[in-house]
Amino acid sequence: MVAIFIFSFSGWLLSAAFAPIDQWWCAPLALAIFLARLVRSDKPYLHTFVFAFTFNAFLLHWTSTYVGALPWFMLAFALSIFYLPLAIVRKWGIATFPFLYFVLEEVRNHFPFGGFGWGRLAYSQADAPYARLASMGGAWLLSAMVLLLATSLLYLLSKRSLPVLLALLPILLMFYSPNPHIIGYTRALLVQGNVPTYELDFNSRAKAVFEYHIAETERALKTQSQALDFMLWPENSVDVDPFTNTGIANRLDKIVSESTVPIIIGAVVGDSPKRFNQSILWRPDSKIAYSKKHLAPFGEYIPLRALARIVSPFVDNVVDFAAGTEDVVFSIGRAKVVPIICFELLDDQLMASGARRSNILVVQTNNATFFGASTQPNQQLSITRIRAIEHQRTILTVSTTGKSAHISYDGKIIASTETQSNAHLWVKGALIDSESPRDKLGNRAFFGVLIWLALYASALRRSVILRR
Numbered sequence: 001m002v003a004i005f006i007f008s009f010s011g012w013l014l015s016a017a018f019a020p021i022d023q024w025w026c027a028p029l030a031l032a033i034f035l036a037r038l039v040r041s042d043k044p045y046l047h048t049f050v051f052a053f054t055f056n057a058f059l060l061h062w063t064s065t066y067v068g069a070l071p072w073f074m075l076a077f078a079l080s081i082f083y084l085p086l087a088i089v090r091k092w093g094i095a096t097f098p099f100l101y102f103v104l105e106e107v108r109n110h111f112p113f114g115g116f117g118w119g120r121l122a123y124s125q126a127d128a129p130y131a132r133l134a135s136m137g138g139a140w141l142l143s144a145m146v147l148l149l150a151t152s153l154l155y156l157l158s159k160r161s162l163p164v165l166l167a168l169l170p171i172l173l174m175f176y177s178p179n180p181h182i183i184g185y186t187r188a189l190l191v192q193g194n195v196p197t198y199e200l201d202f203n204s205r206a207k208a209v210f211e212y213h214i215a216e217t218e219r220a221l222k223t224q225s226q227a228l229d230f231m232l233w234p235e236n237s238v239d240v241d242p243f244t245n246t247g248i249a250n251r252l253d254k255i256v257s258e259s260t261v262p263i264i265i266g267a268v269v270g271d272s273p274k275r276f277n278q279s280i281l282w283r284p285d286s287k288i289a290y291s292k293k294h295l296a297p298f299g300e301y302i303p304l305r306a307l308a309r310i311v312s313p314f315v316d317n318v319v320d321f322a323a324g325t326e327d328v329v330f331s332i333g334r335a336k337v338v339p340i341i342c343f344e345l346l347d348d349q350l351m352a353s354g355a356r357r358s359n360i361l362v363v364q365t366n367n368a369t370f371f372g373a374s375t376q377p378n379q380q381l382s383i384t385r386i387r388a389i390e391h392q393r394t395i396l397t398v399s400t401t402g403k404s405a406h407i408s409y410d411g412k413i414i415a416s417t418e419t420q421s422n423a424h425l426w427v428k429g430a431l432i433d434s435e436s437p438r439d440k441l442g443n444r445a446f447f448g449v450l451i452w453l454a455l456y457a458s459a460l461r462r463s464v465i466l467r468r
Contacts, residue, residue, distance in 0.1 A: 003037065003041065003043075003047060004047070004050055006033065006037050007034065007037060007047045007048075007050040007051040007054070008050055008051070008054045009033070010030045010031075010033040010034040010037070010051055010054075011030070011034075011050065011051040011052065011053070011054030011055035011058070012054050012055070012058055013026050013029060013030035013033065014026065014027055014030035014031065014034075014051075014055045015054075015055050015058035015059045016030075017030070017121075017124035017125075018059055018119075018123070018124045018375075018379055018382065019375045019378035019379045019381075019382060020375045020378060022124075022127075022378070022382070024124055024125050024126070024127050024128040025128075026124075027121055027124050027125070027146045027150075028146050028147075028149035028150040028153065029150075029153070030150075031101075031146065031147065031150035032149075032150040032151075032153040032154055034051050035089070035094060035097055035150060035151065035154060036154055038086070038087070038089055038090055039089065039090055039093075039094060041087075041090060044087035044088075044089075044090040045084055045087045047087075048083055048084055048086045048087045049080055049081075049083070049084060051083070052079070052080035052082075052083035052084075052086075053076055053077065053080040055080075055119065056075070056076040056079045056080055056119060057072070057073075057076040059118070059119050059379075060072065060075060060076055060079075060118065060119075061374075061375075062374035062375050062376040062379075063075055065374050071298075079108065079116070079119070082104055082107060082108050083104065085100065085104060086100060086101060086104065088100065094151055094154060094155075095151070095163070095456065095457045095459075095460035096457045097147065097150075097151055098144060098147035098148055098150075098151055098167075098453050098456065098457070099450075099453040099454055099456070099457045101147050102140075102143060102144055102147060102449070102450065102453055103450075105117070105120060105121065105143055106140075106446075108120075109346070109348070112303075113297035113298075113303050114294060114297065114347075115346070116297075116346070117346045118346065118379070118383075120139060120143060121142070121143040121146040121147070122134065122139035122140075122142035122143040122146070122386055123139070123379070123382055123383045123386055124146075124382065125142050125145075125146065125386070126382045126385040126386055126389075126411055128142075130142075130145055130171055130174060131386070131389055131411060132174050132177055132389060132410070133145060133170065133171070133173060133174055133177075134386055134389040134390040134438070135177050135389055135390060135391075135392050135436045135437060135438055136173045136174070136176070136177050136436075136437045136438060136445075137170070137173070137437075137438060137441075137445045137448065137449050138348070138390050138438040138445050138446070138449075139348070139386055139387075139390055140445060140446050140449045140450075141170060141173075141438075141445070141449050142386065144170065144449050144452070144453060145170060145171070147453075148167035148168065148170070148456070149167070149168075151163065151167060152164045152167045152168065155167075163460050166456055166459065166460070167456065170452065176437075177437065178434075178437070180392040180409050180432040180434045180436070181432060181433055181434035182430045182431065182432055183334065183359065183431050183432070183433050184334050184430075184431045185428050185429060185430055185431060186229045186230070186332065186333065186334065186335040186360060186428075186429050186431055187226060187227050187228050187229050187426070187427070187428050187429075188228070188229060188230050188231065188232055188396055188426075188427050188429060189217070189220055189221075189228055189230075189231045189232065189424060189425070189426055189427075190231075190232050190396060190398045190404050190406070190424060190425040190427060191213055191216050191217050191220065191231060191232065191233050191234075191237075191398065191424050192216070192234065192398060192399060192400065192401070192402055192404045192417050192421070192422060192423045192424065192425075193209065193212035193213030193214075193215070193216045193217075193233070193234075193237060193400065193422055194212055194216075194400065194401055194420065194421060194422040195208075195209050195212065195368045195400050195401055196208045196209070196212070206238075206239035206240050206268075207240060209236065209237060209239060209400065210237065210238055210239070210240060210248065210251075212422060213233050213234075213237045213238075214251060214255065215422075216422045216423070216424055217231060217233075217255060217263075217424070218255070219424070220424040220426075221255075221258075221259055226426060228259065228261050229261060229332055229333050229335065230261050230262050230263065230264060230332045230335070230337075231259065231261060231262070231263040231264070232263070232264050232362055232364070232396060232398050233263060233264065233265045233266055233364070233398065234266050234364050234365060234366055234398045234399050234400045234404070235266035235277065235279075235341055235342050235364040235365050235366040235399075235400070236266055236267075236268065236277075236366040236368075236400060237265055237266050237267075237400060238252075238265045238266065238267040238268075239267070239268045240268075241267065241268065241269050241270065242265070242267055242269075242280070242282075243269060243287075252265065252282050253282075253284045256282060256283060256284055257284055262281055262282060262283045262332060263281075263282050264279060264280070264281050264282070264330060264337070264339065264362060264364075265279070265280050265282055266278070266279055266280075266341070266364045266366070267279075267280055269289070269291075270322075272319050272320060273320070273322060274322055275319060275320070275321050275322060276289075276291040276292070276321060276322055276324060277291070277292040277295070277300060277321050277341060278290060278291050278292070278324075279292075279328075279339035279341055279362075279364055281330040281332070281337075288328060288330060289328070290324065290326070290328035290330075290339050290341075291322075291323070291324025291325075291326070292321070292323070292324055292341040292342075292344065293323055293324045293325065293344065293350060294323070294343060294344045294346075294347045294350055295321055295323050295343070296342070296343035298318075299318070299343070300318070300320070300321040300343075301318070301320040301321055302318050302320065327353065327357065329357050329358060334359075334431055335359065335360055335431055336357065336358045336359045336360070336431075337358060337360055337361070337362055338354040338355075338357055338358035338361055338362075339361075339362050339363075339364060340354060340361055340362065340363045340364070341363075341364050341365070342363070342364065342365040342366065345363060345380070345383050345384060345387060346383070351387055351390070351391060352391065352438075352439055352442065354391075355391035355392075355393050355435070355436070355439055356435065356439055358393065359393075359431040359432050359433050360393060360394045360395075360396070360429050360430075360431055360432070361387075361388075361391070361393045361394070361395045361396070362395070362396045362397070362398070363384055363395055363396070363397035363398070364397075364398055365380065365397065365398070365399045365400075366399065366400045366401075367380070367399045367400065367401050367402065367419070368400050368401045377399065377401070377402055377403045377419050378403065381397070381403050381405060381413075381416075384397050384405070384407060385407055385411040385412075385413070386411065388407045388408065388409055388410070388411050389409070389410060389411040390436065390438055391436050391438070391439055392409045392432060392434065392435075392436035392439075393409055393432055394406075394407065394408060394409055394429040394430045394431070394432065395407045396427060396429055401419055401420055401421075402417050402418055402419035402420060402421060402423070403416050403417055403418070403419055404416065404417045404423070404425060405417070405425075406425060406427040406429060408430070409430065409432060414427070415427065
């Protein structure tokens with residue numbers, strides 16, 4: 001029972017690195033505790049599962065907010081299975097732990113159903129002193145540093161300095177990370193209109209949500225005292241198809257004409273089987289639409305629907321969306337804006353492609369669909385901060401219910417709103433036309449991190465293994 005408690009505690013401590021506790025140093029400490037006990041475990045597979053399940057259950061508790069405990073339990077259970085190969089460290093030695101954990105994390109980022117990388121170690125490190133490493137080697141390198149720090153803690157306890165020095169060498173890359181090239185600024189109005197209710201079927205009140213965003217926009221424009229280039233609304237702010245509903249289209253045309261600047265809206269367009277989650281640059285004389293490419297499984301489409309129906313009665317409330325296929329850039333003055341819609345934040349390749357085509361990124365999200373006042377918005381904001389560092393781009397993120405924020409290229413929050421409120425932000429976002437080292441390297445950054453972890457394990461496995 002003592003062992004079960006320690007493995008459960010280490011799993012909870014790892015979750016404490018993420019919101020709501022949000023202490024980055026908990027991640028390497030939790031993994032060090034887990035690893036120290038794992039190499040002595042007489043039931044490594046059971047204890048690994050206990051660690052992983054506790055971590056995922058605490059981290060993802062927000063998924064139970066409206067759909068109930070069973071889907072939350074099953075999600076935590078399913079994700080924890082992917083951690084089981086870590087038990088091999090009991091036989092292979094501590095030095096192999098960073099490599100193995102890193103590979104398993106990458107698997108979870110892509111599989112199944114396109115992956116669910118919400119618990120990626122990197123996403124807990126936005127406030128870490130070495131967070132800038134993300135601009136060099138991406139979220140990959142940041143996750144690797146957490147793992148190397150965890151093993152370093154154990155080696156320090158054994159008074160072996162060589163493994164620690166080898167593990168910490170990547171930190172030197174921070175001193176070679178160039179500052180981005182700023183070519184100017186764009187001024188935007190971020191509108192968080194809020195929603196009438198926080199529940200699964202709040203979208204049935206789509207017109208009310210639209211009116212909330214109209215009202216907040218008009219309120220902001222009445223107090224306007226600065227120049228403006230565009231307005232930004234969140235995902236699902238217009239859930240009545242503006243291309244077929246003349247009343248909605250006229251209201252959008254009116255507010256754009258009166259403000260004399262375009263608006264980027266989040267809209268649901270079309271009907272099944274051609275129903276799209278879109279970001280639309282709306283001008284009276286032109287409309288440019290981007291259809292979300294990476295859809296959220298069990299949120300925007302239901303894999304294994306017959307089986308999912310047994311788990312949750314809400315499954316049939318979800319009408320499957322179709323995935324977009326086209327890349328789109330919104331040109332607004334000097335700004336080249338690429339929209340990212342909610343779940344797409346977790347897609348490494350989509351984010352990298354968007355950064356290369358843009359000089360500023362906007363993230364449109366809807367935290368009301370499932371999550372209301374949970375910790376999910378803060379966890380998502382941390383992911384967004386890491387993406388800003390990784391790609392050295394200003395990110396303007398706007399939500400129906402919060403948190404909306406202006407995030408600088410170094411991951412700092414310049415301004416933000418509170419959750420569950422109607423609010424707006426006036427922002428002056430830097431336009432950056434240079435590529436981060438991570439984006440210049442592309443997937444070579446991933447393989448570079450993978451090779452380094454493999455070399456680290458190879459060099460130390462035989463020569464520097466902690467005695468059990």
